[in-house]
Amino acid sequence: MRITVRGWGRDLGETEIMNAAIADAETPPDRLSQGKLYKNLDHSENKRFTIVRLYGSADLRLGGTYLLKVELSRKEIAELFFDTHKGAMTRMIQSFIEDEEREDRAQLLAEIAQRAERRRQRLAQEEQTEPQGS
Numbered sequence: 001m002r003i004t005v006r007g008w009g010r011d012l013g014e015t016e017i018m019n020a021a022i023a024d025a026e027t028p029p030d031r032l033s034q035g036k037l038y039k040n041l042d043h044s045e046n047k048r049f050t051i052v053r054l055y056g057s058a059d060l061r062l063g064g065t066y067l068l069k070v071e072l073s074r075k076e077i078a079e080l081f082f083d084t085h086k087g088a089m090t091r092m093i094q095s096f097i098e099d100e101e102r103e104d105r106a107q108l109l110a111e112i113a114q115r116a117e118r119r120r121q122r123l124a125q126e127e128q129t130e131p132q133g134s
Helices: 074-084 088-129
Strands: 002-006 014-019 037-042 051-060 064-073
Touching: 014 051, 064 074, 074 088
Parallel strands: none
Antiparallel strands: 002 014, 037 051, 051 064
């Protein structure tokens, strides 16, 4: 992974902020160390909220050293994969992911419908148990 910056108003050429192999990234400990790359997978139990965070140090000419953080969602990772990979196998993987997303949406809609039905039943039951006015 290579991260660079380039001046917007004053273009002095490209400056490399970081050049590190994601495969070498470590799971972040309680305390981060300068010069190392860390990778953390958050919310892996929920596909819609899964995010990968990459952390590393960067020496910048802004008066100090900064912690650099890159965040990629599961969807962004898939988009990058499909942008860089072609062929029958890739199309097959893409169709599996699309099927999985359709199933997830259908399951979510079914859960919403179930909650709405339970609420409707609860409201109907409350109406029946309310004392009648005289």
